[in-house]
Amino acid sequence: xxxxxTRVDFNAPRSLVERAxxxxxxxxxxxxxxLIDALEDELEELATDEEFRRRLSDAxxxxxxGYDTVEAVLGREEALRMKLLRExxxxxxxxxxxxxxxxxxxxxxxxxxxxxTDAPPSESSDxxxxx
Amino acid sequence: MSEKSVAVxxxxxxxxxxxxxxxxxxxxxxxxxxxxxLLAAYDxxxxxxxxxxxxxxTGSDDLLSAAAxxxxxxxxxxxxxxxxxxxxxPLEYSLDRGESECIWLANELGANFFLTDEFxxxxxxxxxxxxxxxxxxxxxxxxxxxLATQEILPVEYVSAVLTYYVxxxxxxxxxxxxxxxxxxxx
Numbered sequence: 513x514x515x516x517x518t519r520v521d522f523n524a525p526r527s528l529v530e531r532a533x534x535x536x537x538x539x540x541x542x543x544x545x546x547l548i549d550a551l552e553d554e555l556e557e558l559a560t561d562e563e564f565r566r567r568l569s570d571a572x573x574x575x576x577x578g579y580d581t582v583e584a585v586l587g588r589e590e591a592l593r594m595k596l597l598r599e600x601x602x603x604x605x606x607x608x609x610x611x612x613x614x615x616x617x618x619x620x621x622x623x624x625x626x627x628x629t630d631a632p633p634s635e636s637s638d639x640x641x642x643x
Numbered sequence: 644m645s646e647k648s649v650a651v652x653x654x655x656x657x658x659x660x661x662x663x664x665x666x667x668x669x670x671x672x673x674x675x676x677x678x679x680x681l682l683a684a685y686d687x688x689x690x691x692x693x694x695x696x697x698x699x700x701t702g703s704d705d706l707l708s709a710a711a712x713x714x715x716x717x718x719x720x721x722x723x724x725x726x727x728x729x730x731x732x733p734l735e736y737s738l739d740r741g742e743s744e745c746i747w748l749a750n751e752l753g754a755n756f757f758l759t760d761e762f763x764x765x766x767x768x769x770x771x772x773x774x775x776x777x778x779x780x781x782x783x784x785x786x787x788x789x790l791a792t793q794e795i796l797p798v799e800y801v802s803a804v805l806t807y808y809v810x811x812x813x814x815x816x817x818x819x820x821x822x823x824x825x826x827x828x829x
Contacts, residue, residue, distance in 0.1 A: 569817040589765045596771050597762055597782075597818050601825055605781045605789045606648035606755040608684030614795070620679050621716040627667045628709035 559585055573598055647686040648755035653745045654696040655760045656783050657689075659812065661710035663804050670810070672803035678713065680790050681758075682720040688752060690726045690744035694718065724748055738769050746773045756781050763815050784808065784819050788826035798827055 536543050558564045568585060571577045572594055583591035617625060660678040663671045681687065700711035726744045729751070738746070742761070749757040756779045761767050771777045784805055791801035805823065808814045 566817060569815075573817055573821045589768060593762075593765055593767050596767065596777075597815070598821070600780065600782070600785065601818075601821050603778060603781070603785075605786055606650075606685070608680075608790055608793050608795050609647045610684050610795060614676075614679060614683055617676075617679075620683070620720065621713070622719065623716050625716075626665045626709040626712050628665045628706050629667045630706075 555585075559587075569594060647684070649752055650681075650685040650687045650756050650758055651745055651749040651752065651754045652681075652687055652689060652758040653742055653760075654689075654693045654700075656758045657693070657697070657714045658700060658707060658710045659760055659783055659808065661713040662706060662811075663807055665709040665713050666706055670807065672800055672807055675796050675800040675804075677787060677790070677796060677801075677804060678717060680795050681786065682717055684790065684793075684795055686722070687720070688722045688724060688748060688754065690741070690748050691723045692726075692741050692744050693721075694723065696741050726751075738766060738773065742766070742770070743773070746770060749779065750775045754779060756786075758783060758786060760812075760814075762818065763813065784814065784822050785826075788822050792826055802827060 532543060532546055536546050539546070565586070568577070568582065572579075572582050579591060579595055582594060586594075614620075657678065660681055663673075664676050664678055667673075694715075697711045697714055701708050701715070726748055729744075729747055742759075745759075746757070748754075757770070757774060758781055759767070759770055760783050761770060762782045771780060774780055787796065787801045787804065790796040791798045802823065805814075805819050809816050809819055
């Protein structure tokens, strides 16, 4: 099914157009075809580009672009996820309730709080003498 | 027994809240305990399968294992439910069994809120769809902001721990930035 077309005029550096025309000749396609392919490739690449997605979601959360734009660029599921998340930001969760402040660690935990660090113990690794 | 709001949470929420408490590397914030804050300020319910998923996370020397150990040490603050026989299969949508049980439990209890960290993926959509009332769905960073505005956790700590999660867990940075702007900047 052929989609409706719209005409676009734009100015481009002469040398770029000349390069494009050389390529068009070699590939035996129209200049229009080359431009459409190039544009589609660029849009597809942007949709997975992290920086672009960051700017897109910033624009969406700030209300500078609408849901339809996000859906057109990122697809329906991702757009819906962002829509639902945005709607949830203004909701107020149930209030927390503490009677006498937070309990002590001793009262709250069975045992000492584990401490994790990714550094190996400093004295054991150098001399290979650990048992 | 108390006026505390009833919350249903999934395994990842508990593990994620325990992470900064057990993580003693310099990049982890210190001075507060978000796991304790959540479990003390709300009446938290989980399906029994959460304990199984926690057990699966223990037994190695990594950070996640230490976090699971901490959640076990606080397990007497959780109310667990046997929901084994309640779920029809096939499970709804593409949620795993643990998540499906949590959602079933939230619907069954008429919980005041359901907490998830699955907001980075399309699972967030499915949880919305599966909950009878999707207005009860909140994310861990959202609740952390509430614990800060209600002065149960220091604002500085919550701000630091949100940065920690964005960096270490890849949480959606734009969403977290919006939460900060709405709830933490007075």
